[in-house]
Amino acid sequence: MTAVAEQITGLVGALRGHGVRIGTGETVDAARAVEALGLADRERLREGLAATLLHGPAQRAVFDPVFDLYFPRGVGGPDGESGDREAVRDRLAEALAADDRAMMARLAVDAVDALGGYGSSPGSDGWSAYQTLDRLRPQTLLARVRTDVRGRDGSGAGFADRLLDDEIRRRIEEFRRMVGAEARRRVAERRGRDEIARRGVVPTADRVDFLFANRDQLAELRRAVQPLARKLATRLAARRRRAARGTVDLRRTLRSSLSTGGVPMRPVLRRRRPVRPELVLLCDVSGSVSGFSDFTMLLVQALHDQFSKVRVFAFVNRLDEVTGLLHHGRADPEGLGTRIHAEATLTGWHGSSDYGVALGEFAARYGDAVGPRTTVFVLGDARTNMSDPNLAAVREVAGRARRVYWLNPEPRDRWGTGDSAAPAYAELVEMHECRTARQLSALIARLLPV
Numbered sequence: 001m002t003a004v005a006e007q008i009t010g011l012v013g014a015l016r017g018h019g020v021r022i023g024t025g026e027t028v029d030a031a032r033a034v035e036a037l038g039l040a041d042r043e044r045l046r047e048g049l050a051a052t053l054l055h056g057p058a059q060r061a062v063f064d065p066v067f068d069l070y071f072p073r074g075v076g077g078p079d080g081e082s083g084d085r086e087a088v089r090d091r092l093a094e095a096l097a098a099d100d101r102a103m104m105a106r107l108a109v110d111a112v113d114a115l116g117g118y119g120s121s122p123g124s125d126g127w128s129a130y131q132t133l134d135r136l137r138p139q140t141l142l143a144r145v146r147t148d149v150r151g152r153d154g155s156g157a158g159f160a161d162r163l164l165d166d167e168i169r170r171r172i173e174e175f176r177r178m179v180g181a182e183a184r185r186r187v188a189e190r191r192g193r194d195e196i197a198r199r200g201v202v203p204t205a206d207r208v209d210f211l212f213a214n215r216d217q218l219a220e221l222r223r224a225v226q227p228l229a230r231k232l233a234t235r236l237a238a239r240r241r242r243a244a245r246g247t248v249d250l251r252r253t254l255r256s257s258l259s260t261g262g263v264p265m266r267p268v269l270r271r272r273r274p275v276r277p278e279l280v281l282l283c284d285v286s287g288s289v290s291g292f293s294d295f296t297m298l299l300v301q302a303l304h305d306q307f308s309k310v311r312v313f314a315f316v317n318r319l320d321e322v323t324g325l326l327h328h329g330r331a332d333p334e335g336l337g338t339r340i341h342a343e344a345t346l347t348g349w350h351g352s353s354d355y356g357v358a359l360g361e362f363a364a365r366y367g368d369a370v371g372p373r374t375t376v377f378v379l380g381d382a383r384t385n386m387s388d389p390n391l392a393a394v395r396e397v398a399g400r401a402r403r404v405y406w407l408n409p410e411p412r413d414r415w416g417t418g419d420s421a422a423p424a425y426a427e428l429v430e431m432h433e434c435r436t437a438r439q440l441s442a443l444i445a446r447l448l449p450v
Contacts, residue, residue, distance in 0.1 A: 004034060011070040015053065018062045019207050019438065022053055029053075042071065058220070062204055068181035085135060088114060093141050096171050097148035104171075108178035111136050116183055129176075129183035136179075138172050145171075206437040210292035210409045211381075218291045221437055222298060222334060228441055229302030235445045236306050277402070278309040278373050279448075282362060284380030285340060286316045286353045292409040293379045294337050296440060301326050306448070311369050317354035319361045320344040353383060355421065356390030363393040370400040375448070378406040378429070382415070382422040389421040394428050405447055407434040 012027050033048040046067055054063055088111050095103035116132035145168050205213070205220040213221070252268040281300060283293035297312055304310050314322045322340050340346070370376060376397060382389075398404045406425055408415065412433045415422035425431060432447075434440050 004039070005031065007070045008034060011049070011066060012053065014066045014070070015059075015063065018066070018203055020054065020059055020062065026053055039071075045071065058204065058224075064177075065181060065184060069184060072185045085115060088136060089138075089141065092136070092138060092175065093144050093148065096138075096141060096145045096168060096175070099171060101174070104175050105178055108175060108182045111179060112182045112186060116179075116186075127183045127186035129180040132179050132183065133176060138175055141172070142168055206441075209435045210295070210437075211288045211435070213291055218295070219334060221295050224437070225295070225298045225302050228437070229299055232299075232441060232445055233303055233306055236303075236448060277307055277375055277448075278371070279307045279311075280369055280374055280376045280401075281310075281312045282319075282359070282376065282378045282380075283312065283314045284316070284353055284355070284358075285314045285337060285346065289353075289379075289381050289409060290337050292434075295437065296377075296379055296407070297322075297326050298336065299440070299444070303444075308373075311366075313362060313366065314340050314344055314346060315353075315358035315361075316346040317352060317357050318346050319358040319365075320346060321366070352385045353380070354387050355380065355382065355384050356388040356393070359393040359397070360390045363396045367396070367400065370397055372400075372402055374401045376401045376404045378404070378425075379409075380406075381408055381410045381420070382406070382425050382431075383419050384421045386419050389424055391424060391428060394425060398429055403447075404429040405443075406431040407440070407443065408432065409435055411435065 008027070008031055012022050012030065016022055029052040030049050033052050034045065037045050037048045039045060046064070049067065050060065050063055054060065088107060091103070092107050092111075094100075095107055112127055112129070112132050115135040116127045116129065142165065146164055149164060149168070205217040206224065208217050249268045253264050256266065256268055257264040279300065281297060283297060284290075285293050293314070300310060300312070310323070311321065312323045312326050313319055322344050325339055325343060326336070394404075406429050408422055408431055410420070410422070410433070414420065415426070415431075422431060432443055434443055
């Protein structure tokens with residue numbers, strides 16, 4: 001196998017490892033794109049491979065750093081001049097002012113070589129993009145670059161400066177990405193690019209743990225609610241159509257077969273009366289769990305047409321119904337959590353989670369929300385802060401409901417550690433690990449009743 005073929009298959013394998021669905025035909029198309037485009041123009045090759053392998057713009061966040069690993073700008077150290085910190089900063093300011101991407105790429109190599117190495121072995125033990133950028137501080141060049149650009153085109157100050165500052169920040173951010181790609185390439189030379197592609201590339205938002213997702217990743221997930229809801233609604237509707245056809249009624253089929261000599265030529269189906277189920281959500285909205293609960297609430301709200309009734313309750317150590325707040329959250333999904341905390345009664349004399357009190361309050365005040373057609377989802381990490389888990393309340397709710405599912409955003413190996421009451425709750429209701437949006441969508445498609 002040629003080196004280029006190995007690069008293509010390695011790239012495809014790494015992208016598949018990050019959840020990008022790539023078939024054999026698309027891999028062949030990628031090889032044809034490389035043959036047609038050649039290796040001389042790296043950016044044109046990047047766009048050609050992206051066009052053949054990706055299914056949407058959201059996947060570029062994974063594709064670009066993986067591409068940089070398998071099709072790097074160079075191998076080993078830089079060929080150009082490295083210089084000291086101030087010399088690199090001077091050259092960077094010039095490149096940013098001119099928007100010279102080629103020079104910025106060369107400076108990213110020089111900067112990592114001059115400022116990013118650490119360790120005491122020959123060359124370096126490793127390379128750090130964070131260390132490079134911390135020492136170079138390109139963000140402090142904004143005013144200097146603005147002056148250079150205004151001197152070049154003679155533009156005046158005022159409102160145009162805001163647009164110019166935004167453009168310079170975009171160029172600086174592009175340079176930061178170049179430094180990150182170069183540092184990853186250097187590390188990949190030592191440790192192997194397959195390993196770095198697996199561990200050193202930020203996954204797509206739907207594969208990030210809810211408990212560790214940052215603000216940008218949670219915002220991206222909220223934007224993905226409507227497309228994901230449409231896909232899940234299609235699956236649920238198909239399941240409902242299949243279920244409506246019913247199962248074989250063996251007794252009536254055998255009776256009908258008497259007219260054909262005992263051969264069941266035409267099976268008789270037991271018809272089902274299609275009934276849209278009721279859904280109740282109990283959501284822990286405290287701390288890092290709130291991102292998981294917010295996203296799930298928005299997703300269920302987007303699926304509301306699939307149910308006859310949806311009621312949503314939020315809690316920290318007190319519980320309150322937030323169904324009305326969620327209905328209005330479609331227009332402002334990012335403000336949902338803030339609005340719930342501001343308008344609902346969720347805490348008592350302390351601000352820590354108390355599952356026992358909250359679940360007991362639900363059973364006592366809202367027991368009529370649960371009936372034989374109701375499916376209940378509890379969203380939370382089951383960490384009680386050493387308080388009483390109130391298993392009796394969970395047992396009471398489970399006795400009234402059609403089914404009760406508990407979705408836990410913590411890894412399964414952490415259930416039962418510290419103040420986690422997950423094993424105790426799991427003995428009463430069906431508990432599932434639900435750490436990412438991908439897991440959540442698969443569980444909802446499988447667990448929601450038809």
